[in-house]
Amino acid sequence: MDYEKFAMQIVEKARRAGADEADVYLSHGRESEVSIRMGEIEILKSAGSRGLGLRVFAGNRLGFAYTTDFTDAAIDEFVRRTLALSAETSVDEFNGLPQLDKGFSAPNLDLFDPKLAGIGTDWKIETAKKMEKAAMAYDKRITNSNGAGVYDGDGTTVLANSNGIVASYSSTYCYLVCQPVADDVEGKKQTNYWYTFKHFYDELEDPEEIAIIAAQRCVRQLGATKEKTRKCPVIFDPVVAAELIGAIAGAVDGDAVFKRSTYLVDKLGEKIAGDNITIVDDPVRVRGLSSQPFDDEGVPTYKKAIVDKGVLKTYLYDTYTANKVGTKTTGNGQRGFTSTPNIGTYNLYLEAGKHSREEIIKSVSDGFYVTQMMGFGLNMANGDYSRGASGLWIKDGELAYPVEEMTVASNMIDILKGIEMVGSDLDFRDGTNSPTIKITEMTVSGT
Amino acid sequence: MSDSLFSRSVSRRKFLKSTAAAGAGLLAAPTILDVLLADRAYAALPAGLLDEQTMEKLLAIAMSRGGDYAEVFVEYNITNGVSLEENKIRQAEYGIDQGVGIRVLKGEQTGYAYSDELNFDKLKQAAEVASYIAGTAAAGTLPTYDVSPKKSPSMLKIQLDPNEVAVKEKIALLHRANDTARAADSRVTQVNTSFYDSHRMIQVATTDGILSDDRQSMVRLNVTAIVEEEGDRQTGYAGGGGRVGFEHFKDLTPEHCANEAVRLATTLLGAAEAPAGPQMVVLGNGWAGILLHEAIGHGLEADFNRKGTSLYSGRIGEKVASKNCTVIDEGNIVGRRGSIGCDDEGHDSQKNVLIENGILRRYMNDKLNSTLMGLESTGSGRRQSFRHYPMPRMTNTYMLAGEHDPQEIIASVEKGFYAKSFGGGQVDISNGNFVFQVTEGYLIENGKITRPVKGANLIGVGPKVLEKVDMVGTDLELDAGLGTCGKNGQSVPVGVGLPTCRISEVTVGGTDVQGSGGMG
Numbered sequence: 003m004d005y006e007k008f009a010m011q012i013v014e015k016a017r018r019a020g021a022d023e024a025d026v027y028l029s030h031g032r033e034s035e036v037s038i039r040m041g042e043i044e045i046l047k048s049a050g051s052r053g054l055g056l057r058v059f060a061g062n063r064l065g066f067a068y069t070t071d072f073t074d075a076a077i078d079e080f081v082r083r084t085l086a087l088s089a090e091t092s093v094d095e096f097n098g099l100p101q102l103d104k105g106f107s108a109p110n111l112d113l114f115d116p117k118l119a120g121i122g123t124d125w126k127i128e129t130a131k132k133m134e135k136a137a138m139a140y141d142k143r144i145t146n147s148n149g150a151g152v153y154d155g156d157g158t159t160v161l162a163n164s165n166g167i168v169a170s171y172s173s174t175y176c177y178l179v180c181q182p183v184a185d186d187v188e189g190k191k192q193t194n195y196w197y198t199f200k201h202f203y204d205e206l207e208d209p210e211e212i213a214i215i216a217a218q219r220c221v222r223q224l225g226a227t228k229e230k231t232r233k234c235p236v237i238f239d240p241v242v243a244a245e246l247i248g249a250i251a252g253a254v255d256g257d258a259v260f261k262r263s264t265y266l267v268d269k270l271g272e273k274i275a276g277d278n279i280t281i282v283d284d285p286v287r288v289r290g291l292s293s294q295p296f297d298d299e300g301v302p303t304y305k306k307a308i309v310d311k312g313v314l315k316t317y318l319y320d321t322y323t324a325n326k327v328g329t330k331t332t333g334n335g336q337r338g339f340t341s342t343p344n345i346g347t348y349n350l351y352l353e354a355g356k357h358s359r360e361e362i363i364k365s366v367s368d369g370f371y372v373t374q375m376m377g378f379g380l381n382m383a384n385g386d387y388s389r390g391a392s393g394l395w396i397k398d399g400e401l402a403y404p405v406e407e408m409t410v411a412s413n414m415i416d417i418l419k420g421i422e423m424v425g426s427d428l429d430f431r432d433g434t435n436s437p438t439i440k441i442t443e444m445t446v447s448g449t
Numbered sequence: 450m451s452d453s454l455f456s457r458s459v460s461r462r463k464f465l466k467s468t469a470a471a472g473a474g475l476l477a478a479p480t481i482l483d484v485l486l487a488d489r490a491y492a493a494l495p496a497g498l499l500d501e502q503t504m505e506k507l508l509a510i511a512m513s514r515g516g517d518y519a520e521v522f523v524e525y526n527i528t529n530g531v532s533l534e535e536n537k538i539r540q541a542e543y544g545i546d547q548g549v550g551i552r553v554l555k556g557e558q559t560g561y562a563y564s565d566e567l568n569f570d571k572l573k574q575a576a577e578v579a580s581y582i583a584g585t586a587a588a589g590t591l592p593t594y595d596v597s598p599k600k601s602p603s604m605l606k607i608q609l610d611p612n613e614v615a616v617k618e619k620i621a622l623l624h625r626a627n628d629t630a631r632a633a634d635s636r637v638t639q640v641n642t643s644f645y646d647s648h649r650m651i652q653v654a655t656t657d658g659i660l661s662d663d664r665q666s667m668v669r670l671n672v673t674a675i676v677e678e679e680g681d682r683q684t685g686y687a688g689g690g691g692r693v694g695f696e697h698f699k700d701l702t703p704e705h706c707a708n709e710a711v712r713l714a715t716t717l718l719g720a721a722e723a724p725a726g727p728q729m730v731v732l733g734n735g736w737a738g739i740l741l742h743e744a745i746g747h748g749l750e751a752d753f754n755r756k757g758t759s760l761y762s763g764r765i766g767e768k769v770a771s772k773n774c775t776v777i778d779e780g781n782i783v784g785r786r787g788s789i790g791c792d793d794e795g796h797d798s799q800k801n802v803l804i805e806n807g808i809l810r811r812y813m814n815d816k817l818n819s820t821l822m823g824l825e826s827t828g829s830g831r832r833q834s835f836r837h838y839p840m841p842r843m844t845n846t847y848m849l850a851g852e853h854d855p856q857e858i859i860a861s862v863e864k865g866f867y868a869k870s871f872g873g874g875q876v877d878i879s880n881g882n883f884v885f886q887v888t889e890g891y892l893i894e895n896g897k898i899t900r901p902v903k904g905a906n907l908i909g910v911g912p913k914v915l916e917k918v919d920m921v922g923t924d925l926e927l928d929a930g931l932g933t934c935g936k937n938g939q940s941v942p943v944g945v946g947l948p949t950c951r952i953s954e955v956t957v958g959g960t961d962v963q964g965s966g967g968m969g
Contacts, residue, residue, distance in 0.1 A: 046558075047560075048578050049561075049836070051563070051565050065540075068546075069546075070565040071547055087616065092538040094539070191759075193877070223880075228956075231727075261534075261641075262682065263675045265682070342540060376884045377884035378872050378874075382684070383683055384681060386904035388905060388906045389906065390882065406882055408958075410958075413960075445960040447726055448726070448956060449956075
């Protein structure tokens with residue numbers, strides 16, 4: 003099926019049905035899962051799927067609908083109903099498609115590995131088995147497994163609108179994960195995981211090294227206890243630090259800023275963190291895991307510093323929110339086919355600092371090295387932050403013993419200002435990434 | 450690996466994915482529903498649903514390489530939604546998601562494939578892909594299967610079908626909520642309201658001979674208010690719904706939800722820092738049942754226990770909670786958000802006593818795990834959509850009422866923490882660590898609720914915390930219909946319930962170290 007042509011036809015149908023403007027966001031792709039557990043195949047899954055969302059503007063009113071039924075008869079009815087829905091909404095002068103330069107040619111960000119589709123199921127089964135075996139061999143206390151898996155697939159995004167824009171891009175992905183389980187005291191277990199996630203098969207990290215890291219992360223929590231409640235320095239390892247950086251992205255969402263529902267409202271141009279903090283959103287990173295040549299409204303994307311040497315430089319916008327504020331979209335409109343655009347980030351990261359991980363740990367005489375967090379404890383409106391945490395306790399500059407059933411709490415404004423050391427260990431292993439960071443002081447709750 | 454329950458989403462995209470809500474006033478949709486409900490002859494149904502013979506053929510193809518069991522899962526989901534922002538009806542939407550998932554089991558192994566294209570060639574291809582789990586050699590002749598329709602009890606409590614209610618009427622609810630919230634307090638700066646209804650129709654045919662169908666409709670009204678005073682900003686959320694009709698909102702009025710959202714937000718303005726450290730905690734009734742969901746519910750799902758990865762593995766018959774705790778998962782309560790007529794494997798939903806007076810009685814089980822464990826399915830096999838294979842999940846999880854008056858429970862606490870409303874929670878199955886977010890909390894001083902505090906989390910280990918439940922109130926209540934549970938990347942709607950409970954000690958994750966009473 004020629005999906006670009008199909009998307010354009012739907013836009014045209016919407017125009018004929020009375021839309022002033024319309025766009026279609028269509029995605030299609032395939033996914034495969036090979037999971038093994040305790041040396042045996044557990045799951046083989048494989049399928050392709052597709053769906054599209056239609057957005058119409060008629061008399062400055064918005065209507066939206068999505069469907070996975072691409073049959074001709076269904077599409078005609080679908081378009082008619084989407085228009086009917088637009089008549090129910092309010093007139094809003096800020097509605098509308100982005101003004102795009104038709105001369106834009108999307109850069110090739112090298113996101114598609116033609117080799118991946120040819121990787122056979124046998125290789126996936128063997129690789130998953132190899133990972134689990136390596137993890138279980140690492141330590142005799144690892145007696146069980148939540149399995150190991152190889153997930154891969156591809157996806158194509160097609161965008162067409164009534165201003166004559168039609169564009170698409172494709173990407174592939176491959177994800178290897180290993181999840182060993184170790185026996186702890188009193189029937190308790192400890193589990194953890196590690197993974198490698200890439201667009202390209204050849205870039206995948208060594209499966210056995212992945213397994214060993216998973217095993218190490220698992221057994222180092224054995225015998226975890228609780229520490230005393232206190233205020234102390236807290237180090238976030240790169241995994242949990244990335245979650246924190248992601249929370250900052252949510253706070254610069256232009257829609258939340260406009261609604262004054264974020265703790266970073268009224269802070270543009272202000273110093274919100276130390277000189278050591280530069281947070282970048284880079285959609286055009288070659289082979290970047292969250293790279294996109296244009297956003298989900300067709301707007302060309304570009305690299306930008308959200309925080310530059312501690313100064314908040316920009317909020318993020320899609321077309322509608324930018325229109326409301328009287329600014330230009332930053333190309334951060336994102337959606338799946340089931341929704342209209344929301345504001346989101348791409349390859350978001352905290353720039354690497356100069357300190358080694360060891361140096362950062364050494365600087366703490368009594369503090370918490372957090373490796374896992376749980377729960378939803380961030381109040382976006384005022385920045386209050388409190389989450390479940392586990393990891394290792396630091397004594398005299400050394401990782402001394404594991405702790406769990408703890409919380410760390412503070413406020414995001416204080417956390418940002420309190421990041422006193424940034425690690426040199428930035429690794430682009432996920433969509434949002436951070437090096438190790440040290441926060442001068444947080445409240446740690448335990449016994 | 451951890452699993453979570455949240456009452457509302459971080460982003461709208463996530464919300465749409467998790468509640469599968471959208472679209473309104475579909476002219477053709479009522480026709481589809483009418484046909485489905487009135488006529489059990491599946492052949493008469495429009496695109497999105499399959500006839501009996503087709504499903505039997507697909508079962509045969511799926512079993513052609515020697516599987517132990519196969520199932521065809523057909524889903525047609527209509528979603529409708531309207532939303533209001535800044536006094537304007539921002540959006541009206543609907544959506545259709547349809548497809549077929551085919552699963553083959555062989556021992557502990559699962560083969561799974563699905564298609565959102567419903568022509569027979571695509572479905573046949575999916576059945577073949579799933580069949581390969583059992584081997585590569587095809588049988589010479591196809592086996593034959595005969596499924597017979599079984600009627601599952603409906604969990605819908607609907608007089609006015611939300612799918613047929615005019616969009617204008619839904620919009621009127623949003624305006625009422627918006628107007629009420631904005632008039633309620635001058636500190637209100639923003640109000641967002643939305644109404645979603647979804648109508649999930651499923652058919653499940655299995656090689657056990659089952660052919661079940663169920664319509665799982667769901668509605669939800671959401672009101673969020675943002676207030677601001679002297680640089681302090683707070684958000685309040687209220688809403689509710691379930692497998693109920695539009696008439697539900699005559700009782701759960703938009704005015705009530707709006708006032709509640711504003712009350713929550715303004716209560717938090719100027720609230721004190723939450724205490725840090727172990728405290729005696731009183732949990733309010735209703736949504737606080739999230740405690741059960743996290744502290745023990747996930748740990749009692751059979752997949753983790755068959756694999757021996759839960760800290761409740763192999764402990765049936767043992768004491769895992771205080772004798773005050775009787776915990777039930779009940780999927781067949783009419784009208785509740787977590788209720789289902791049949792599960793996504795075609796098994797009728799039922800009432801399961803998980804813990805009786807502190808003793809572990811039963812795991813929640815699905816087809817795969819119950820077969821491997823030599824147990825019965827408990828009707829707990831659920832999945833997010835046809836794109837996903839089922840796994841054991843909760844439905845409505847609650848604790849039976851005890852004998853204490855809720856006021857008596859509060860009065861019994863000299864110094865402690867009263868947790869009344871909650872956001873989301875999460876648990877690590879293997880070590881039992883769970884956490885949940887308190888969105889409305891107060892200090893208890895000398896038997897009285899005193900100052901509101903903000904920004905607290907409660908953290909504990911399942912069995913340890915349940916052992917410390919030392920007073921249980923008479924006031925069991927199920928939540929208003931807000932919960933969405935996530936496990937292994939799949940979201941399903943659930944309910945929770947709890948009477949007021951006292952827990953002798955839980956760690957509160959606040960910022961105020963001085964304020965904590967029980968520092969060790």
